[in-house]
Amino acid sequence: MTTKTEGRTRRRSAVPQGEGKVTLEMVAAHAGVSPSTVSRILNGTAVVSEDKRSAVDEAVARLGFVPNPMARGLAGGRTMSIGVVTQAIDSPFYGGALRGIEDELARVGYSPLFVSGHWNAAQESRCFETLRARRVDGIIVLTGRLSDAALVRHAQDLPVVVTGRNLVAPNLCALNFDNFEGARLATQHLLDLGHRDIAHITGDARHPDTQERLRGYRAAMAAAGLPIRPGLVVAGHYTEDSGRLAVERLIDGRETFTAIFAANDQMAFGARLALHRRQMRVPDDVSLVGFDDVASAVYSIPPLSTVHHPVNELGQSAAIAMLQLLAGEVPTAALPAPRFIVRESSRALR
Amino acid sequence: MTTKTEGRTRRRSAVPQGEGKVTLEMVAAHAGVSPSTVSRILNGTAVVSEDKRSAVDEAVARLGFVPNPMARGLAGGRTMSIGVVTQAIDSPFYGGALRGIEDELARVGYSPLFVSGHWNAAQESRCFETLRARRVDGIIVLTGRLSDAALVRHAQDLPVVVTGRNLVAPNLCALNFDNFEGARLATQHLLDLGHRDIAHITGDARHPDTQERLRGYRAAMAAAGLPIRPGLVVAGHYTEDSGRLAVERLIDGRETFTAIFAANDQMAFGARLALHRRQMRVPDDVSLVGFDDVASAVYSIPPLSTVHHPVNELGQSAAIAMLQLLAGEVPTAALPAPRFIVRESSRALR
DNA sequence: CTGAAAGCGCTTACAG
DNA sequence: CTGAAAGCGCTTACAG
Numbered sequence: 001m002t003t004k005t006e007g008r009t010r011r012r013s014a015v016p017q018g019e020g021k022v023t024l025e026m027v028a029a030h031a032g033v034s035p036s037t038v039s040r041i042l043n044g045t046a047v048v049s050e051d052k053r054s055a056v057d058e059a060v061a062r063l064g065f066v067p068n069p070m071a072r073g074l075a076g077g078r079t080m081s082i083g084v085v086t087q088a089i090d091s092p093f094y095g096g097a098l099r100g101i102e103d104e105l106a107r108v109g110y111s112p113l114f115v116s117g118h119w120n121a122a123q124e125s126r127c128f129e130t131l132r133a134r135r136v137d138g139i140i141v142l143t144g145r146l147s148d149a150a151l152v153r154h155a156q157d158l159p160v161v162v163t164g165r166n167l168v169a170p171n172l173c174a175l176n177f178d179n180f181e182g183a184r185l186a187t188q189h190l191l192d193l194g195h196r197d198i199a200h201i202t203g204d205a206r207h208p209d210t211q212e213r214l215r216g217y218r219a220a221m222a223a224a225g226l227p228i229r230p231g232l233v234v235a236g237h238y239t240e241d242s243g244r245l246a247v248e249r250l251i252d253g254r255e256t257f258t259a260i261f262a263a264n265d266q267m268a269f270g271a272r273l274a275l276h277r278r279q280m281r282v283p284d285d286v287s288l289v290g291f292d293d294v295a296s297a298v299y300s301i302p303p304l305s306t307v308h309h310p311v312n313e314l315g316q317s318a319a320i321a322m323l324q325l326l327a328g329e330v331p332t333a334a335l336p337a338p339r340f341i342v343r344e345s346s347r348a349l350r
Numbered sequence: 351m352t353t354k355t356e357g358r359t360r361r362r363s364a365v366p367q368g369e370g371k372v373t374l375e376m377v378a379a380h381a382g383v384s385p386s387t388v389s390r391i392l393n394g395t396a397v398v399s400e401d402k403r404s405a406v407d408e409a410v411a412r413l414g415f416v417p418n419p420m421a422r423g424l425a426g427g428r429t430m431s432i433g434v435v436t437q438a439i440d441s442p443f444y445g446g447a448l449r450g451i452e453d454e455l456a457r458v459g460y461s462p463l464f465v466s467g468h469w470n471a472a473q474e475s476r477c478f479e480t481l482r483a484r485r486v487d488g489i490i491v492l493t494g495r496l497s498d499a500a501l502v503r504h505a506q507d508l509p510v511v512v513t514g515r516n517l518v519a520p521n522l523c524a525l526n527f528d529n530f531e532g533a534r535l536a537t538q539h540l541l542d543l544g545h546r547d548i549a550h551i552t553g554d555a556r557h558p559d560t561q562e563r564l565r566g567y568r569a570a571m572a573a574a575g576l577p578i579r580p581g582l583v584v585a586g587h588y589t590e591d592s593g594r595l596a597v598e599r600l601i602d603g604r605e606t607f608t609a610i611f612a613a614n615d616q617m618a619f620g621a622r623l624a625l626h627r628r629q630m631r632v633p634d635d636v637s638l639v640g641f642d643d644v645a646s647a648v649y650s651i652p653p654l655s656t657v658h659h660p661v662n663e664l665g666q667s668a669a670i671a672m673l674q675l676l677a678g679e680v681p682t683a684a685l686p687a688p689r690f691i692v693r694e695s696s697r698a699l700r
Numbered sequence: 701c702t703g704a705a706a707g708c709g710c711t712t713a714c715a716g
Numbered sequence: 717c718t719g720a721a722a723g724c725g726c727t728t729a730c731a732g
Contacts, residue, residue, distance in 0.1 A: 023725060034703050039727055049701065069484050070429070071725030073420040074708045089464075090449045092646070095440030102439055102466060111480060114439070114464050116452060130461060134419050240649045269649040276651050296442070299590045299619040301626050301651045373709060384719050389711055399717065421709030424724045 022063045030059035042067065043077065073135040082322055083131030083139040084112045087119050092266065092294050093311060094142055097163070100315020101140060108323060110137070121145040128154060138322045143208070159325035161318050164208055173321040173331040175314065179209045182307040182338035183216025186261050186289050189305065189340050191224050194349035195259040195287060197232065201246045201271060203263040204237035213263045213291060231255040236267045243270025251278055258286055258349055265290035265297050265306055272300065272345075287346035302344035310336050372413045380409035392417065393427065423485040432672055433481030433489040434462045437469050442616065442644050443661060444492055447513070450665020451490060458673060460487070471495040478504060488672045493558070509675035511668050514558055523671040523681040525664065529559045532657040532688035533566025536611050536639050539655065539690050541574050544699035545609040545637060547582070551596045551621060553613040554587035563613045563641060581605040586617045593620025601628055608636055608699055615640035615647050615656055622650065622695075637696035652694035660686050 024042075028035040033052050040046045041056045059065070073079035084101055086094050102112050113136055117124035124146050131139055139154065143164035154160050155172035167174040190198050200217045203210040214233070221228055234250055236242035243262055250257065251274070262268035268290030275282055282288050282302060290297065290306035297304040313336060321331035374392075378385040383402050390396045391406045409415070423429035434451055436444050452462050463486055467474035474496050481489055489504065493514035504510055505522035517524040540548050550567045553560040564583070571578055584600055586592035593612055600607065601624070612618035618640030625632055632638045632652060640647065640656035647654040663686060671681035 025725075035726080036704080036728080037702060040702085043727080045727085047701070052702085066479065066483050068424075068725050070420045070423040071708090072727080074418075074424050074710085074724085075726040075728080076708060077727050079420070088449065089439075089452055090445030090645075092442060092445075095442075095445065099438065099440045099466075111463075111465070113461075115461070116449075129416065133416055240646075269646070272651060273649050273653070295440075296590075296619070296646055299623050301622060303623070374711095375709075385710080386712080386720080387718060390718085393711080395711085397717070402718085418709050421724090422711080424726085425709075425711040426724060427711050 022065045024065070024067065027056065027059045027063055027065050030063060031055040078137050079135045080110050081113050081134070081136050082110055082319075083127075083134070083136035084114045085117055085124060085127045085131070085139060085141045085144055086114055087117050087142065087144070089114055089116050092296065093264070093292055093309075096295070096311035097142055097315035097318070100312040100317075101319045102315075104316045104319035104323075110323075112140075117144055119145055121147075125150075132158075138326055140318050140322055142318075145206070159322060161321045161325065161331070163314055163318055171325065173325060173333065175317055175321060175333055175335060177209075177309055177314065177335050178338050179212035180216040180219070182291060182309065182340075183213035183261070183263070184220045185216075185338055185340040186291060186307050187217045187220035189342065190259045190261060190287060190289060190346065191220060191226075193259070193287060193346060196226060196349075197229075197255075197257040198259045198261060199232040199234065199250055199255070199257040201234050201236045201243055201260065201262040201267050203267070205235070207238065210263065217261060229255060232257060236263065236270075238264050238266060240266045240270035240273075243267025244274045245270070247271040247274035251280075259346070260286060260288050262288070262290050265292045265294045265304060268304055268306070268345075269296075269300060272304075282345050283347040287349075289340075289346050293341055298343070300345075305343045305346040306341055308339045308341050372415045374415070374417065377406065377409045377413055377415045380413060381405040428487050429485045430460050431463050431484070431486050432460055432669075433477075433484070433486035434464045435467055435474060435477045435481070435489060435491045435494055436464055437467050437492065437494070439464055439466050442646065443614070443642055443659075446645070446661035447492055447665035447668070450662040450667075451669045452665075454666045454669035454673075460673075462490075467494055469495055471497075475500075482507075488676055490668050490672055492668075495556070509672060511671045511675065511681070513664055513668055521675065523675060523683065525667055525671060525683055525685060527559075527659055527664065527685050528688050529562035530566040530569070532641060532659065532690075533563035533611070533613070534570045535566075535688055535690040536641060536657050537567045537570035539692065540609045540611060540637060540639060540696065541570060541576075543609075543637060543696060546574075546576060546699075547579075547605075547607040548609045548611060549582045549584065549600055549605070549607040551584055551586045551593055551610065551612040551617050553617070555585070557588065560613065567611060579605060582607060586613065586620075588614050588616060590616045590620035590623075593617030594624040595620070597621040597624035601630075609696070610636060610638050612638070612640050615642045615644045615654060618654055618656070618695075619646075619650060622654075632695050633697040637699075639690075639696050643691055648693070650695075655693045655696040656691055658689045658691050 024038050025035050028038045038056050041048050041053055069079050105112055115127040117127050124144050138159040141162040148167050152169040155169055159171050161173040163175045165174045166176050202214050218228055231253055232255055234246040236246045262271050280286055290304050293306045293308040297306050317333040321333040324331045374388050375385050378388045388406050391398050391403055419429050455462055465477040467477050474494050488509040491512040498517050502519040505519055509521050511523040513525045515524045516526050552564050581603055582605055584596040586596045612621050630636055640654050643656045643658040647656050667683040671683040674681045
């Protein structure tokens with residue numbers, strides 16, 4: 001049995017190897033100009049005569065020159081890297097955002113530096129230190145627990161874009177999804193289906209989105225002339241297990257309900273399991289809707305009706321806004337409006 | 351309107367602020383020694399007298415000195431960063447590994463630099479270039495599509511640890527999970543339950559694990575004296591949708607089956623949906639088992655029986671092995687043996 | 701428009 | 717055991 005992995009013949013190229021060894025000085029020598037000029041051309045820092053420019057371009061191509069980011073950073077120029085403060089690198093929700101950021105940054109030669117704050121302000125502060133020590137050109141923060149003031153302060157030193165907040169400050173761009181409207185849509189969907197006894201599993205109270213989503217739920221109920229029954233609002237904290245537990249409490253309590261709106265998909269999945277354990281069928285016995293539309297929502301059983309939170313676009317927009325800030329432009333990024341996706345976990349009350 | 355880029359007020363505080371501004375030189379001055387000595391103490395590069403050491407330690411603490419990784423890297427020392435070549439930053443499977451790596455590296459002050467190869471050898475090569483340009487101290491590769499030869503070559507320049515392969519080379523450590531045994535276990539579980547007509551959804555043929563898992567399935571069947579019915583082995587490529595399609599083909603074909611072993615959980619989820627659509631109940635009508643035990647497996651309906659692939663430990667072990675390689679030691683990392691987790695998607699044939 | 705020179709903050713031979 | 721000095725590969729005032 002031959003191993004497929006070994007048969008790769010080692011192609012040798014005429015092109016100078018060892019990418020890392022070619023320096024800007026070598027390029028300068030080959031092009032017959034000074035290192036300063038090469039630097040300027042590479043950075044578009046100054047107007048340079050056409051012939052020198054082409055000579056340099058050619059030398060760069062011939063030698064396969066790749067500027068050393070470390071040297072660049074040390075010398076005070078751009079490091080071409082953007083710090084990304086996420087909460088957990090393996091979050092099923094933020095994962096899509098990380099990818100959006102990575103893709104968008106990649107197309108202009110920037111690379112992201114991911115660090116995890118684990119929903120902890122102290123750790124997040126350390127993330128910032130790490131990132132600044134590495135001389136990132138800017139920092140993107142996905143929600144986080146840092147105070148707005150702290151963010152504004154950092155923005156004095158380098159561009160920052162933050163998601164999940166509304167914040168206006170110089171050199172800073174805040175990108176927020178319309179959580180209120182999304183939650184209103186989800187609740188309205190259930191209302192339209194004829195449900196009146198709609199329970200809501202809230203997210204972590206310290207999370208900014210939580211209040212907004214609760215507010216959306218309340219607004220829809222109120223608009224329908226329905227009272228908010230306190231027993232129908234149960235607290236979770238965005239994890240599957242907290243959703244499961246919330247439903248257990250709901251069932252064990254005296255309140256009756258025919259539908260549940262979970263503040264995120266993960267809790268909806270947990271709720272689904274609790275319902276399953278109690279032999280309550282979705283959507284036959286109770287309708288269930290979530291929020292976020294994570295990748296696995298389509299494959300849950302039954303496929304989950306949920307509000308689409310364009311997390312990938314969120315990442316892209318954040319990256320684009322950062323690039324604009326870096327270019328001295330005013331960010332124009334805007335997030336798509338919430339859309340409710342009807343799948344199979346909700347149905348008309350009969 | 352003031353331009354934000356210019357207004358950089360430099361705040362001055364009593365406490366040495368701006369962590370980034372304290373340099374090794376300042377520490378040296380405060381401690382009354384030369385920069386070289388400070389550097390040596392910080393790096394444990396040489397034996398230093400006790401009094402100088404404590405003087406330096408104190409100065410470091412007082413000033414809150416944090417070495418600049420860029421300068422470190424440029425000067426030829428360690429950058430304290432490890433490149434991690436993953437396939438997709440948002441993979442539900444590798445996510446756990448990334449986290450394991452991050453956690454393990456963090457405790458010794460290293461930070462990971464994640465880059466995505468997207469299952470594409472060319473992109474992976476570029477990942478390596480990026481990482482080397484940034485002077486990472488070592489590179490961890492999660493499977494990938496690079497040839498073994500390419501990996502061995504890179505290991506000549508810096509320590510490499512790779513998962514998902516068996517490979518022996520200097521300055522390189524390969525960490526592989528026992529896919530064969532895992533698959534054998536999964537199939538045996540179904541066999542023990544009385545199933546004979548067991549279908550297998552394979553993974554992407556280009557993926558090294560695929561053959562091993564297929565081999566495990568075959569071995570278990572053979573050991574039970576059962577023939578392998580070709581029609582029962584359908585190809586997928588590790589995505590939910592490919593699992594769904596595979597089951598559609600299975601159902602539309604003439605073969606009968608009472609159980610399915612999907613080569614990973616994602617395909618099992620897809621299979622589950624296809625079954626659901628055809629009104630086939632799990633586990634009543636068909637038993638379903640997966641492979642990997644991703645985080646969401648516990649919350650799928652019904653909770654998925656699957657082989658536990660300790661992906662978090664995989665990440666940790668990879669990080670530990672890297673640290674050992676960096677210390678000039680021989681890696682001792684070993685992965686836990688596969689365990690089959692019985693949940694509710696499989697049950698005895700009656 | 702374009703050089704020469706200094707400097708970014710460290711590490712590491714080289715000499716004591 | 718410990719300095720002084722050079723150098724890592726760039727960028728950026730400073731002078732033409």
